[in-house]
Amino acid sequence: MSILAVLAIYLIIAPIEIVSLIKTNKRKELVLFSFIMLIAFTLSVLIAFDVKIPSINRMVGDLVTSITGE
Amino acid sequence: MTNNRISQKQGILMIVMFIIGSSMLMVMGLEAKMDIWISILIGIGATTLIMLVYVRLMTVLPDKDFFESLEFFLGKAGSKVVVFLLTWFSFDLCAIVLRNYGQFVVTVGLKETPLAVAMFILIILCALAVKSGIEIIGRWTETFVIVVIAFLLISVALTFNNMDINKLLPVLDKGIKPIIKGSFGVITFPFAETVILLLVFPKFKKKKEVKKVFLLGLLIGGVMILITSVADMLVLGADIAEDMYYPTYAAFATVHFGDFIHRLEAIAAIVFIIAVFLKISLLLYGACKGTSVLFGFKDHKFIAMPIALLAFCFALFSFDSMVYYHEWVFKVWPYYSSVFEIVIPLVVLIIVQIRIKTMKKKSQNKLYQA
Numbered sequence: 182m183s184i185l186a187v188l189a190i191y192l193i194i195a196p197i198e199i200v201s202l203i204k205t206n207k208r209k210e211l212v213l214f215s216f217i218m219l220i221a222f223t224l225s226v227l228i229a230f231d232v233k234i235p236s237i238n239r240m241v242g243d244l245v246t247s248i249t250g251e
Numbered sequence: 252m253t254n255n256r257i258s259q260k261q262g263i264l265m266i267v268m269f270i271i272g273s274s275m276l277m278v279m280g281l282e283a284k285m286d287i288w289i290s291i292l293i294g295i296g297a298t299t300l301i302m303l304v305y306v307r308l309m310t311v312l313p314d315k316d317f318f319e320s321l322e323f324f325l326g327k328a329g330s331k332v333v334v335f336l337l338t339w340f341s342f343d344l345c346a347i348v349l350r351n352y353g354q355f356v357v358t359v360g361l362k363e364t365p366l367a368v369a370m371f372i373l374i375i376l377c378a379l380a381v382k383s384g385i386e387i388i389g390r391w392t393e394t395f396v397i398v399v400i401a402f403l404l405i406s407v408a409l410t411f412n413n414m415d416i417n418k419l420l421p422v423l424d425k426g427i428k429p430i431i432k433g434s435f436g437v438i439t440f441p442f443a444e445t446v447i448l449l450l451v452f453p454k455f456k457k458k459k460e461v462k463k464v465f466l467l468g469l470l471i472g473g474v475m476i477l478i479t480s481v482a483d484m485l486v487l488g489a490d491i492a493e494d495m496y497y498p499t500y501a502a503f504a505t506v507h508f509g510d511f512i513h514r515l516e517a518i519a520a521i522v523f524i525i526a527v528f529l530k531i532s533l534l535l536y537g538a539c540k541g542t543s544v545l546f547g548f549k550d551h552k553f554i555a556m557p558i559a560l561l562a563f564c565f566a567l568f569s570f571d572s573m574v575y576y577h578e579w580v581f582k583v584w585p586y587y588s589s590v591f592e593i594v595i596p597l598v599v600l601i602i603v604q605i606r607i608k609t610m611k612k613k614s615q616n617k618l619y620q621a
Binding site: 246 | 343347367371542546548550553554556557558560561563564565567568569570571579582583586587
């Protein structure tokens with residue numbers, strides 16, 4: 182179910198932005214835009230399928246608690 | 252771009268809202284228990300010094316903005332490292348505050364709603380705010396800050412009946428150590444988080460304005476935090492407040508004024524949502540601007556949507572549960588954030604000062620030789 186929501190959201194948002202970028206002829210911007218959008222999309226799909234993703238905040242948390250010992 | 256300026260007043264109000272933001276609900280510095288007011292006062296004092304560092308960094312070259320002066324002093328590679336670190340901080344904080352908002356809405360109001368839906372609606376709004384530009388955000392702040400401050404002050408005044416001054420006594424019961432720890436917490440969450448405004452603020456017209464913006468904003472915001480935190484303590488007492496996720500919300504729920512005003516916790520929720528919207532917008536703005544500078548773009552608006560969606564993903568998977576989130580914020584955040592809030596600005600400032608000195612010497616030598 183949630184995968185459908187993810188697909189719907191990205192299919193609505195991405196075309197609107199991409200069209201406006203192509204219209205104003207911004208090639209480099211389009212590359213960066215697609216790159217970040219792709220990362221976000223991959224993460225969203227993984228979250229939708231309940232895959233556990235290693236999180237930086239948790240790693241920092243483990244590091245700090247191992248130092249302070251709380 | 253022509254409309255890329257904010258006035259001094261808007262700058263001050265932005266900092267006020269930013270500080271009130273999420274910390275009016277999640278009271279920091281509870282390690283100090285009934286001495287929390289001392290902690291907050293120390294926190295305001297110490298943050299004044301930290302902010303002088305930020306002000307110096309923003310105004311070191313009068314005709315250049317923060318990014319340009321970084322590049323001037325640190326070189327291209329060095330400035331990119333600093334900008335990258337600050338951008339990551341802004342982005343990570345954006346995800347953390349967003350998660351806080353989502354958890355608040357889901358636990359307090361919309362209990363059947365999934366966390367993702369609550370967060371998604373707000374982050375899309377914030378992305379639209381970023382796309383409309385800093386000037387619009389500034390004007391929005393000017394309109395809504397009155398609502399926030401008035402609602403907060405009125406609600407605190409109405410809890411007066413339930414306050415008990417004995418809950419703040421005895422002063423300095425546990426000694427000075429918990430107070431220092433508490434003030435460290437208060438400095439890192441909310442006060443010194445204003446470091447990301449280095450990324451956000453455009454150039455102000457005069458050098459003096461920057462100093463006034465940062466320090467006056469800190470003073471007003473700090474006093475608001477002081478008022479709400481002390482009111483929480485007076486109403487709930489230290490032990491109950493420590494057990495709560497949202498002490499201010501609980502404190503406002505105790506209001507019984509006359510026969511007609513009861514339970515003002517909805518007001519706390521409204522104030523929180525208004526202020527947190529601005530906080531997330533500014534954080535997202537900082538992340539977008541930092542990213543666009545990193546990749547050498549002049550415009551940052553096109554990147555708002557993807558970064559917003561990325562922050563949304565990070566907010567979803569970074570923390571397992573609400574319990575872990577709150578533990579993380581109280582135990583890990585002070586240490587993690589102080590690297591970005593205190594260490595990095597200080598190191599940059601030291602390098603800048605050394606560079607200025609060597610440059611002056613060189614120019615003097617040239618004068619003598621000529």
